[in-house]
Amino acid sequence: MAKSFTLHTADGEPRIHDLELAAPLAFGGPKRLRDLINRKSRELALYGVLHAVEKPSGVKGRRPTREFFLNQDQAIRIVMLADTVTSVEVCAMVVKAFIEHGRSQCSAPPSAPDLAPILSILQQIADTLALLTKPMAPR
Template identity: 35%
Template sequence: MNDLITVSSVEGEPRVLDTDLAAALCMSEPRKVRQNVIWPNREELEGFGPLRMETIQTGGLPATAFYLNEEQALLVAMFSRTERAKEVRAALVGVFAAWRKGLKFLRNWT
């Protein structure tokens, strides 16, 4: 499971890409995590820090990708209510702990 969740450095902070998290949660359409989970819960998510957003091209209209911190990622895993949510929450704790220890730095986004 830890191999499915990649922690990235965004402005020096560990973050998880929303669609990577949604894929680990086995959401049928990972990009829909934005409209079904993140936007409806934006206020609560922002209570744990600013939502880091990036405009991306998806082939059609531009979309907004979210890079979630540890607390935000855990909340999204709780809100998603998928069968794998419990397993994903445990994996998130592990990958963020590994990132803090310098064991699993995989990508660097600015």
């Protein structure tokens, strides 16, 4: 079970799509996992906004669905609540995905600030000081 999760951004933070958790959890499919998420929605909201996306019915006349994108704490909690034979491995995969995401965010070089405006102001101050301290010529 060496699969890694793809993280999506929602509400300004990385999240895991519920469908990606359902398969490796072996919890009985996406519908059963979503039922668990719905039942535990108040508890999951303690860990942040529970981001859900309403999907309209498909071309084949399927019912509308509600998909969830879980943050790290919510994903770990729902994996533990699922309590399947693969929960421990899936939890480790979730943690690893978020750690790798955090490392990739930290490894980006910081952008250099634009110092031109500050240098311009400092030059004006230096010019003004030079004029003020210039010896006065006798009359």
